[in-house]
Amino acid sequence: MKYLVTLSRILVGVLFIISGLIKANDPIGFAYKLEEYFQVFGTDFLIPTAVFQAIAICIIEVILGVMLLLGNRVKLTVYLLLAMIVFFTFLTFYSAYFNKVTDCGCFGDALHLTPWQSFGKDVALLILISILVMGYTHIKPIVHLKISNALLVVAILLSTAFPVYTFTYMPVIDFRPYAVGNDILEQMNGGRPGKFDTRFIYKNLQTNLDEEMIKPPYTDTINWEIDTLKWKFVDTKQIVLDPGEQAPIHDFSISSVEGSEFTEDFLKHDSLHFFLVSYDLDKANRDIQPTINVFAMACEKAGVPFIGLTANTPEAIDEFRHEVQSPYDFFITDATQLKTMIRANPGLILLKGSKVLHMWSHNTLPSFEEFRMLYPKNK
Numbered sequence: 001m002k003y004l005v006t007l008s009r010i011l012v013g014v015l016f017i018i019s020g021l022i023k024a025n026d027p028i029g030f031a032y033k034l035e036e037y038f039q040v041f042g043t044d045f046l047i048p049t050a051v052f053q054a055i056a057i058c059i060i061e062v063i064l065g066v067m068l069l070l071g072n073r074v075k076l077t078v079y080l081l082l083a084m085i086v087f088f089t090f091l092t093f094y095s096a097y098f099n100k101v102t103d104c105g106c107f108g109d110a111l112h113l114t115p116w117q118s119f120g121k122d123v124a125l126l127i128l129i130s131i132l133v134m135g136y137t138h139i140k141p142i143v144h145l146k147i148s149n150a151l152l153v154v155a156i157l158l159s160t161a162f163p164v165y166t167f168t169y170m171p172v173i174d175f176r177p178y179a180v181g182n183d184i185l186e187q188m189n190g191g192r193p194g195k196f197d198t199r200f201i202y203k204n205l206q207t208n209l210d211e212e213m214i215k216p217p218y219t220d221t222i223n224w225e226i227d228t229l230k231w232k233f234v235d236t237k238q239i240v241l242d243p244g245e246q247a248p249i250h251d252f253s254i255s256s257v258e259g260s261e262f263t264e265d266f267l268k269h270d271s272l273h274f275f276l277v278s279y280d281l282d283k284a285n286r287d288i289q290p291t292i293n294v295f296a297m298a299c300e301k302a303g304v305p306f307i308g309l310t311a312n313t314p315e316a317i318d319e320f321r322h323e324v325q326s327p328y329d330f331f332i333t334d335a336t337q338l339k340t341m342i343r344a345n346p347g348l349i350l351l352k353g354s355k356v357l358h359m360w361s362h363n364t365l366p367s368f369e370e371f372r373m374l375y376p377k378n379k
Contacts, residue, residue, distance in 0.1 A: 005135035008128040012081065013069040015125070020061030022111075023054070024163035026171045028343040029109060030054040033101070037091065040100045055163045060084075062159040063152070068132075071141035072148045078132045078139075085129050089122040109175035170343050170361050177248035178341045178349075178356060185267050185354040187249040194244030202231040210234055254331045257314040262331060266307070267354035272375065273305035276328070278346040279338035281312045281320040285346065288362045289324040292346070296328040298368035308346075311335035350375075 023030045031050040038046045046053070064084070067077045095101040096115035113121065132139065141148055166172060174180065177187045203210050254263045266273065276292065278284045299306040308330040310317060317330045342349060344361035350371075351357060358374070360366060366374070 001135050002138045004131055005138040008131045009068055009139055012125065012128050012132065013065045016061045016065030016068070016081070020058045020065065020159065021162070024058035024062070024159065025166055025173055026109065026175075026343060027051060027054045027058060027163045027167045029171075029176075029339075030058070032339055036101050037095075040095075051167065055160075055167065058163045059156070059159045063156060066152060066155040066159075068139070070143065070148045070151060071139050072145075072152055074136050074139045078129065078136045081129045082133055085122060085126050089119070089126050092119040092122050095119075168361070168363050170347075170359070176340055180356050180359060183353075183355045184249060184252065184351075188247055188252060191247035191250065192245040194240065195242040197239040197241055199237050199239060201234040201237065203234050205232060249337070251334050252337045254309065254333055256331055257317060266305075267351075269305060269351075270353055271304075272350065272352050272357075274299060274307070275341075275349040275351065276306065276308045276346050277338050277342050277344075277349060278308060278310050279335045280345065281310055281316055283345055284320075285362045286324065288346070288365065289326070291365055292348075293325060293327055295348075295365065295368055295371075296326070300327065302368070307331055309333045309338060309341075311338055 028051065031054040034050045034054055035047050038044055038050065061084075064077055064081055067073060068081065092115065096119045099115065101115070143151070178184065201210050252263070253261065254266055255261050266275075276296075296306045306328050308326070308328055310330055310332065311334060312320070312330075312332075314332075317332075320326070321330065341347075342359050342361075344363070346362050348360045348362075348365055349356060350359070
């Protein structure tokens with residue numbers, strides 16, 4: 001039992017720390033995932049607290065992992081771990097069984113798990129944590145209590161500072177398909193088509209039984225007969241031979257407020273250009289708008305294309321432009337894609353053609369002069 005507890009202690013502690021740090025690297029992305037759960041369970045009133053809860057969960061996961069490895073306050077630690085994993089196991093089972101949330105967000109964008117894979121992972125953790133609960137007397141401190149408490153304080157400070165930093169200045173490590181250095185067009189053209197086999201179901205009118213045909217004489221939905229046998233079409237079903245793989249970016253498009261398509265026009269622009277991304281103008285930071293306007297006018301003067309991307313309606317766009325006096329045009333893109341592109345509202349993305357060169361949160365926007373110093377060769 002002692003060795004089993006030790007193995008479980010290491011596996012659970014390390015996994016909780018890794019999971020917490022990965023989510024802490026992108027707390028806004030994790031908050032979006034929490035919002036999905038709130039909508040599924042009809043608790044939309046919790047949506048405004050999603051970011052706070054996301055950061056809190058990241059911190060708690062890291063701290064519990066550290067406490068377990070240190071052997072600090074063992075009984076409290078294992079019972080808190082048990083409470084968390086029971087709750088998460090229920091969530092992932094519900095999501096998997098009812099197909100509500102297709103990715104639990106357990107490891108952010110670093111590792112995507114299907115709902116059943118997430119549930120399986122939580123069941124495995126539930127077993128390991130149950131072992132810890134039953135054998136917590138075998139979990140001994142690895143250092144003196146004073147040193148352990150000092151290390152715990154350091155862990156609390158660092159695990160709190162990290163998600164606050166990434167919330168303010170965006171992820172330190174970017175696992176998203178729109179990350180700096182990636183080419184959007186290449187990411188759109190990735191993936192692999194699936195393979196399917198269509199089966200036709202006909203009722204044998206002599207036996208009154210349904211039979212499945214792989215290649216019937218007529219591969220359509222009409223009734224047919226061979227010799228004295230008569231068949232009546234019932235249904236078709238599709239067998240998945242290979243599910244294929246979606247391209248990393250598969251729903252990205254840019255259209256004007258009138259509905260005209262402009263995706264390739266912008267992504268095949270061969271010089272530097274800017275996207276100002278704001279998935280929801282109603283929630284966009286208003287204080288930064290004068291700075292953005294100055295930057296956009298400098299871009300226009302220098303001949304550097306600058307457009308806004310949002311998911312709002314044309315009426316909302318017109319109202320926002322009038323309110324903040326924006327000198328740049330807005331185009332419409334899917335909200336989910338905009339949330340994925342940059343973890344800021346608004347956020348600024350610099351591209352050359354379809355390649356992402358740089359991105360800034362509204363908290364770190366450069367002046368036009370600073371931009372020119374970063375890219376002096378592109379005049």
